[in-house]
Amino acid sequence: MVELTWDRVLSWRMRRQHLDRPEGTTAESIVGRLCGVQAQVASAADQAIAARLPAPVRGEAAKALDRRKLIKVWAMRGTLHLLTVAAAPDCLSLVAAARTWEKASWQKTFATAGQIAAIADATREALDGRTLTREQLASEIVRRTGDDSLAELLGSGWGAVLKPLAWQGLLCNGPSDGNRITFTSPRTWAGGWAGLPEPGEAAQRVIPAYLGAYGPATPASFDQWLLRGGSKKASLKAWFASLVASGVLTEVSVDGVAAYARTEDVDDLAAAEPVPGVRLLPAFDQFVLGPGTRDEHVVPPQRRALVSKAAGWISPVVVAGGRVVGVWEQDDDDKVSVTLFPEAGDIAGELRAEADRITGGAGRLVVDRLP
Structure with missing residues (x-):
């Protein structure tokens, strides 16, 4: 061995995740390499991509979505992700293979398997070649099923009810409509969508x-x-x-x-040789989410509570030498406040350079160190 x-x-x-910021990197190549970028917080997804580009250009995620190079859909761990159109069917197939919505505990909390099947059939028809708001989709589902009892279900915690539809390849986010979320089908979103492969085949990729x-x-x-x-x-x-x-x-x-x-x-x-410098990575970055916050080689176990916080929040992190050595935040005045762990060592110069990259040199850097 x-x-x-x-x-x-x-x-x-670090290099495989494009944290050495190679030339020619694009939003699509980053999302593909990372096997998706969590997008529950859209700004964090955009920052995750910008952190890996040779120059920290913002807005690249939205542009790739507009070009239909990416798809936004509930996927791994039941969270909203940006995925490449090519990789999405495989990822969704493996998530769907668990049949989470058929488990007794899930049905007791959200909806029965029969209700999900009826909602799925109605959604498949309602979103064929169409884009609908949440409210419009709920109305269409009730109308097509003829089941008025679904109205309350869809109006209360219905994001959870719709996730199994996303996992089965029936639903994804559509283009933004101002502040309103829209839904469409992956087949409508991406030309040539062939549906989900068998899990065993998807796992090979x-x-x-x-x-x-x-x-x-x-x-x-x-x-x-x-x-x-x-x-x-x-x-x-x-x-x-x-x-x-x-x-x-x-x-x-x-x-x-x-x-x-x-x-x-x-x-x-x-x-592999070390990647020089320090990286300030945003909330919910894949560098942490990929291996998980319980991976003590990435996140020191005694610091995990500072990284993985209440309500599922994953803090922005400072990475040096491939390990999380601190957390940070940026306010509306471009003040970058960093809290370093004692094991971080002397990285003041590298922090300054990274903070300047994020703020365009116009921000103020404040560094504290835990005792």
């Missing part, structure tokens, strides 16, 4: 893509990223075993921890 070190692995991840940005990793880490551990364990085991058997994946050891890497990446992982 090949022996690797976490220092090499984290340096490799999604797992290597994930490991190409966040590897080496265990099946459990992959499943936490995908569904917070909700995948069927037999399926997960079979997916990884098939990829090992075909030579796509190789088992490695990272400072004594067994994990899987893409076979093509092993030599680069063993030789």
Whole structure:
């Protein structure tokens, strides 16, 4: 078994996640490499892309959406993501494979499987070649099902009720209508949409893509990223075993921890050199979400409460040497306030340069250090 070190692995991840900011990087290539960018907070998704571009240009996510190069849809972990049109069917297939909406606890909390099936049929018809607001879609579903009891269900916590439709490839976000959210079907949004592949086929592409940005990793880490551990364990085991058997994946050891890497990446992982400088990454950045905040090699366990906060908020983070070494925030006056962890070391000069990149040199940097 090949022996690797976490220092090499984290340096490799920095480059694989475009945090070395290579020339020619685009919003689409970033989203593709990261296997999606969480977009619950649109500004954070835009900042995540800007943080990886050679120049910190804002608004690239919206432009890529306007060009239909990306799709915005509820996907991994039930959260809203930007995905490339090419990768979306595979990701949605694996999320849908868990059939979360058929579990007794989900049905008790949100809607029965029968109600979801009826809503799905109505949505498939309502969004065919059309874009509707939330209210319009709810009205169409009630009208097409002839079930007035669905009106209350759709009007209360109905984002959760519509997620299974997104996972099945029936619904995605449409173009913005002022401040109103709209929905359409992926088939309407993206020409040539062929529907979702079988999960086993999708796994042959999604797992290597994930490991190409966040590897080496265990099946459990992959499943936490995908569904917070909700995948069927037999399926997960079979997916990884098939990829090992075909030579796509190789088992490695990272400072004594067994994990899987893409076979093509092993030599680069063993030789990876550090990425110089500091990175100020936005809230909900994939550098943290990909491996998860419980990955102690990325987020020191004693600092996790500062990164993963109440109500699912993931703080903006300071990254140096491939590890989270602090948190930060920016106010409306472009003041960048950084709280460094004691293990951060002397990175004052690098912080100044990164803060200037974000604010165009017009901001004020304030640095505190935890005792």
